[in-house]
Amino acid sequence: MQDIERLGSQKVGLWCNFIFVALTIVGWLGIAHFYAPAPADLGLNATKVWFSETHKWGTIIGCTIFYIAAGFLTPGSAAFGIMLSKIEGRRPLWSISTAVCGVFISLIIFLNCCAWIVAAYRPETGADVIQSWYDWAWMGFLLGWIYLAIEMFATAAVELMDDRPEPMVPRWLTWLTIAGGFTVFFAAGIAFFKSGPFTYHGLLSYYVPLVVWCTYLLLTTWYMVKALDREAAMTTHADRAAGSGDSRYRRYGVLTWTATGAGACATGAVTRMAAPQSTTPGHWYPGGRQDAPPGQRDGPGELGDGQHQGRPRPAGKVAERLLIVEPIGFSDAHVSAGRRELL
Numbered sequence: 461m462q463d464i465e466r467l468g469s470q471k472v473g474l475w476c477n478f479i480f481v482a483l484t485i486v487g488w489l490g491i492a493h494f495y496a497p498a499p500a501d502l503g504l505n506a507t508k509v510w511f512s513e514t515h516k517w518g519t520i521i522g523c524t525i526f527y528i529a530a531g532f533l534t535p536g537s538a539a540f541g542i543m544l545s546k547i548e549g550r551r552p553l554w555s556i557s558t559a560v561c562g563v564f565i566s567l568i569i570f571l572n573c574c575a576w577i578v579a580a581y582r583p584e585t586g587a588d589v590i591q592s593w594y595d596w597a598w599m600g601f602l603l604g605w606i607y608l609a610i611e612m613f614a615t616a617a618v619e620l621m622d623d624r625p626e627p628m629v630p631r632w633l634t635w636l637t638i639a640g641g642f643t644v645f646f647a648a649g650i651a652f653f654k655s656g657p658f659t660y661h662g663l664l665s666y667y668v669p670l671v672v673w674c675t676y677l678l679l680t681t682w683y684m685v686k687a688l689d690r691e692a693a694m695t696t697h698a699d700r701a702a703g704s705g706d707s708r709y710r711r712y713g714v715l716t717w718t719a720t721g722a723g724a725c726a727t728g729a730v731t732r733m734a735a736p737q738s739t740t741p742g743h744w745y746p747g748g749r750q751d752a753p754p755g756q757r758d759g760p761g762e763l764g765d766g767q768h769q770g771r772p773r774p775a776g777k778v779a780e781r782l783l784i785v786e787p788i789g790f791s792d793a794h795v796s797a798g799r800r801e802l803l
Contacts (some may be wrong), residue, residue, distance in 0.1 A: 467692045473539030474688070476532040477681040481674055483529035492522025492576070497666075498594065500650075500659040507594060508587035511580040519580040523573040531568035536613075536681070537562020543684045544618040547628060554614040561611035565604060572601040598650060598660035605647035605669060612641035612676055628687040635677055640672040 489495045498510045511519060541559025545552035575597035579590045617628065620632040649658025649665045657664040 467688050470539055470542060471685060471688050474536045474681050474685050476539070477536035477677050480529045480532040480536055481677060483525050483532070487522045487525025490517050490522065495676060497661050499661045500654045504587035504591050508590050511590050511594070516580045516583070520577050523576045527570045527573035530566045533566040534563055537566065540680070543628065543687065544615065546598065547622045552560050554617045557613050557614040558598070561607045561614070564607045568600060568604045572597045575600070602640070602647040602650050602665060602669070605644045608642050608673055609641045610635050615680065616771065629680060629683045633683065637676055640676055643672050643682035644669040765794055
């Protein structure tokens with residue numbers, strides 16, 4: 461039951477990304493009229509009219525909704541990091557990078573919304589001051605492309621580590637994420653142009669990165685939610701099997717074994733599900749690459765007894781998915797250099 465509750469909490473975090481996108485579309489793109497923002501070359505007086513008369517309240521209300529939406533992006537980004545860390549394992553550098561970059565983007569949005577609201581706040585403000593706030597907000601918003609690019613590349617790097625038969629995120633989306641990470645570089649053009657496709661109202665610097673960002677958030681979140689559903693179903697199945705007294709089943713955890721030459725290490729997160737009782741606790745069972753006979757031991761002794769810690773695998777075993785079977789009741793597994801432990 462506790463496992464299901466934890467998975468439910470992670471799903472709430474992921475759904476925050478959907479809320480963020482919905483509020484962004486309604487508030488910022490819709491009410492604030494940023495689906496067609498004031499052009500960079502509109503001129504001082506026309507820009508003043510835009511913010512002090514034509515779209516004054518739309519900007520204030522829409523950007524208020526947008527910065528509220530940014531608050532939801534924070535737990536959504538943290539949920540991204542948690543989901544990815546299940547693949548990356550101990551010391552999840554790129555999973556943390558994904559989460560941190562998402563939080564940075566949330567903060568950038570908040571500050572930009574404040575600037576856009578300031579531009580519309582006082583109708584008596586001079587045109588040059590309004591233009592300055594407007595330009596500053598766009599520079600802060602779109603020049604933050606670097607954080608989005610790092611987030612997308614970090615996400616893709618972890619996804620490529622997922623060698624399960626059914627990965628968390630399909631490979632086609634991973635490759636699209638990498639391509640999108642390069643595409644958002646177009647946003648850097650706003651610092652050099654006031655007209656054309658590379659301005660902050662242009663096709664390449666504004667609309668393309670915006671579509672890439674929303675697509676990345678929505679699709680990645682969707683597949684992570686589906687992965688949580690699968691994890692919850694496996695946990696429920698194992699709990700029911702255990703609760704029914706069915707002796708044919710026990711839980712197992714999944715770890716990734718990586719070997720290079722004569723050295724080896726193991727990393728990975730645990731997935732709970734039902735496994736036949738015939739499997740033996742403490743054994744390594746090959747999966748994915750079938751280059752070892754079923755039931756082959758990594759070394760003498762049971763898991764964690766110190767007799768096979770760091771024991772080298774034969775050359776050629778580069779990456780192998782292994783199932784390590786343990787009795788019902790373990791909560792997680794961690795593997796570090798020189799030791800393995802069950803908590």
